[in-house]
Amino acid sequence: MKAVVSHDTKDFYYEESIPVITKDQKRDYTFPIYNLLVILDLSSNSLAGQIPEEISLLIGLTNLNLSNNELTGAIPNQIGDLRQLDSLDLSFNEFSVSIPSSLSALTYLSHLNLSYNNLSGAIPSGQQLQALDNQMYIFIGNHGLCGDPVGRNCSTHDVEQSGLKDIDHMPSVYLAMSIGFVVGLWTVFCTMLMKRTWRAAFFQFIDMTYDMVYVQVAVRWARMMEKIQDGAP
Structure with missing residues (x-):
């Protein structure tokens, strides 16, 4: 079974339940349960590995804080599906590759912190991202990034x-x-x-x-x- 949620004239399909195994017991968490989760703060927990793509199922999230961990890999593009996000903090990790362009689709986003990672490439453009305060602080500590907020021309930066x-x-x-x-x-x-x-x-x-x-x-x-x-x- 699947549930259909309509948001901003775009339809998203999600599984009606999520199976979770705890102490050899399988439990199904139905759609309304994880839809009610609005704040997820796992900062400073020494978490390692990559952010699972399934995080996009938490469509009710307004605040996601995974800062000060040891998370690696790329920031999943599916984070752009969390359209209700108001605050996203992924600072002080070891994320690499480029910033996903899907972040520019987060129209409710008012706070973003990607500082002190290993991100590289051009910073995505978008009215919402460009309107955020403290542009330099958002991306500081990522020496591979280029674009207007960090003051490095992307063509020159590629040559360097x-x-x-x-x-x-x-x-x-x-x-x-x-x-x-x-x-x-x-x-x-x-x-x-x-x-x-x-x-x-x-x-x-x-x-x-x-x-x-x-x-x-x-x-x-x-x-x-x-x-x-x-x-x-």
Whole structure:
């Protein structure tokens, strides 16, 4: 069985009951029960994991506070179905990815706090979101966000993020080059140890190079000394 709720000329379909198992006993909570829940405050409870998509069933919520926990993942797009929300606080968690555009559909929203997460991308536009007070405070602590409220141009910010990713890869490149150099050097060294003819040829080449460089330096030094002596009074 399903119940149909009409709100703002749009129909939403919800299950008539929610099965909950407690102490090996299954209980069905019918639609009017969870429809009456208007305030849900689970802040500062060390909650971890992601917000379940089923939160959209709590259509009567006006106040949702999940701040100061260890929640991760993306903010579910289904939060936009909670059309009665007046206050939403998801601050001080570890939410990532972008802010769902569905938040702009919360026409009753008067308080929003998404500060100090790992959110990134463009901040959704919408008359309701733009009308909220303390725009900077709402999004503070999310260094990956861009848009008017945080004063970062999204096109410029994307270029900066791309550059930072390239910089992050540089240590790996240097490490690979170092490993390649060491492996190549040891390969040559071990080969010379195993083959006498190669070893003899290598040292002969070193001696020839040394003699050639020594002769060139000695000749140039002698010519320079002659010029200095000729120029002396």
